[in-house]
Amino acid sequence: MTDDRPAAEPSYAHGTGGTALLGDTIGANLDRAVAAWPDREALVDVPSGRRWTYAEFAADVDRLARALLASDVAKGDRVGIWAVNCAEWVLVQYATARIGAIMVNINPAYRTHEVAYVLKQAGISLLFASLRHKGSDYRAMVEQVRPACPDLREAVYIDDPSWTAFAARGTADRAEELRLRAAELSCDDPINIQYTSGTTGFPKGATLSHHNILNNGYFVGELIAYSEQDRVCVPVPFYHCFGMVMGNLAATSHGACLVVPAASFDPAATLAAVERERCTSLYGVPTMFIAELNLPGFAGYDLSTLRTGIMAGSPCPVEVMKRVVAEMHMAEVAICYGMTETSPVSLQTRTDDDLEHRTGTVGRVLPHLEVKIVDPATGVTRPRGTAGELCTRGYSVMLGYWAEPEKSAEAIDAGRWMHTGDLAVMREDGYVEIVGRIKDMIIRGGENVYPREIEEFLYGHPKIRDVQVVGVPHERYGEEVLACVIPLDAADPLTLQELRAFCADRLAHYKIPSRLSVLDAFPMTVSGKVRKIELRERYGAAAPGEA
Structure with missing residues (x-):
């Protein structure tokens, strides 16, 4: 007797869409935004009260880029940024991209042995750093490890005369040099190294290109309908993809305004920034939204301008999502799923998804990406509705781990599939549930x-x-x-x-x-x-x- 039931669909999905991938470098994409919206606000640093239009922001980015050229930073050189959220962090991100230097994000919580490892492993020659944060004296820590880091030529400190002196090197007579450098860049050049949280041993440096992170930020923004009218409050750290890609690049690729509420997460400062700057979008991990919702006086904040935002990092509890939609006015909030090695987002809910899809799943595949769920032991694609390891492929997959080809090969297979280590189930409608880490x-x-x-x-x-x-x-x-x-x-x-x-x-x-x-x-x-x-x-x- 034969079984005539149709075979279950495989757990595979390919994101299609009518919008093409961007072929720009980050610098060229910023130029497009400046040409379209020169007088719209690009960046507001709430703690310092400073704000920039797109024209002003690009001028300061170019000045810092010229300073990097004057400091003999070559294409492909590694420039570290060890700092909390501030306007200077954003300027460094775009200025390094302008000249093809590889910006290396350093976790603000790192201690001396971790900083020393990153400085040496990435071969960082120039470091931008905060002066101090939460009891950490960054200058003293750098000086402590500097003898063991022979590649480090110079350290520049934000909110310090060394920052002002460095920026002053960016004289206008280097404008042609900057133009020629930009003309040498390819969108496939490595532009960023982000060290993944190591659970055993030292962290690995995921190496990402212009093409990786610019497109990922752009399509995350597309799926929540960003335009030049949006004002995006980003209390998540710039050090991580959530801040610098889903926040900064999603905003500038759409002409939106980036709002920095505080140096590090503070629920009251975040809500105050949303109210004062009339933000339309708010980011956070669920624990951040929980802290905001439970803040004394929460009901007194005017959050009526919010319409969307992104929640990521861990699953969102149903009751939290209900309150975010009802009490924070974020009816179009999206859930995103990803990892540093995939720039980071692979899956995202859509603005019209119902409550169940926003809390029971992490969405469906982004345009121009593929996802599948495989048997962790055999690599065979599992039927929909059954658990396995989530894998993703496409423009977002990193170039590899910096200077670690063997570890790169362990994570990215011969078919260029990135193995996430997450256990997931793909539903019949293509939405994906994360059921845990394999470990x-x-x-x-x-x-x-x-x-x-x-x-x-x-x-x-x-x-x-x-x-x-x-x-x-x-x-x-x-x-x-x-x-x-x-x-x-x-x-x-x-x-x-x-x-x-x-x-x-x-x-x-x-x-x-x-x-x-x-x-x-x-x-x-x-x-x-x-x-x-x-x-x-x-x-x-x-x-x-x-x-």
């Missing part, structure tokens, strides 16, 4: 447990503000389920008994957390992702029960 999946007594499912369920508990679920070692079952909870009211914390009672008869027994840890905050990366590995390490050896 984060909990295997309890032979049962596969996906933390996202339990987290989403626990968000419904009236005492829980935020929750992360991880697996920790267990002598009998191999792993057990630990819920790390931030309570809604610190004076009335949740107990393990209450948590388990809430789950009883509603979750399968092996999914119910057997341990609980009540925290004030989660350990986070600078890009706003929860460091689950730290939670596992911190509580892995704790006694059973409440950690």
Whole structure:
């Protein structure tokens, strides 16, 4: 007897669209924006009160680019930026692109041994840095590691006379030299190195081209209908793709205005900037939106100009999304999914998607990209509706890890598919659900447990503000389920008994957390992702029960 049922569609999707890829360099694309909208605002740095029109912004970018030329920065030289969010960060981004230097993003949270590693591994010859941030004296740290970094010729500090002196080198008589340099550049040249968060060993430097990041920023902006009328509030770090690509490049490629609310995330400063600058778009990871929604006096902010924005970094709880749409007026907010190695966005929800698609999925494939879901062991494409590893291919895939061809080959296969390490399911309609990291999946007594499912369920508990679920070692079952909870009211914390009672008869027994840890905050990366590995390490050896 034959089975006449149709075979399930494979978990593969190709993004089509009527808008062509951009063939520009970043500098040429900025020139287009300046020609179209010279008098529109391009950048507002709220803490300092400074603002630039597109014409003024391009003039300052060119001045800094000429200063780089005067400092003998050649095409392909690596220029580091170790700074918090500020206008100078943005100027460095576009000025290095103007001359074909490779800007290397350095995490503001790095300590001396991490900075030394990046300076040496990338061969950074010129470094721009903040003076200090959150107790870190960047100048002292640079001087400490400088003897071990022979390529580093010069360090320039923002808000310091060294910045003013450096910019003064960009005299007008180098304008022709700048024009000739720009004419030598290809959109496929490497332009940016971003170090991915290393969970074991040192981080790897994802190397990205003009073509990678300009197009990714452009299409992210296209899908939320950016125009020169938009004003984009970016409280996420520029150090990460979320800020510098989805924020800066999405804005300038559409003639929109970039608004910097603070040096680092501050919920009150963010909402105040949205109100004062009449922002139409707001970015953040879910924990940022949660902090804003729970801010005392939240209801007093006028957020009526908002229409859209981007939430990314981790899954959005349903209740948070409902409040973002209803109370922050962000009816067209998008969920984005990606990774540094893919510039970063591969999947995005659309402005007219319903609540379920915005919270249950991370959207569908972007134009001009491909995604598929494969069996992690065999590489064979899985049928739709079944879990496997998410892979992506197209213009967004990095050139490789800087000076590490073997690690590049481990991440990008012979077909140029980038293997994300994420477990995902593609629905029949092409939307993708992320069910966890391959390394984060909990295997309890032979049962596969996906933390996202339990987290989403626990968000419904009236005492829980935020929750992360991880697996920790267990002598009998191999792993057990630990819920790390931030309570809604610190004076009335949740107990393990209450948590388990809430789950009883509603979750399968092996999914119910057997341990609980009540925290004030989660350990986070600078890009706003929860460091689950730290939670596992911190509580892995704790006694059973409440950690």
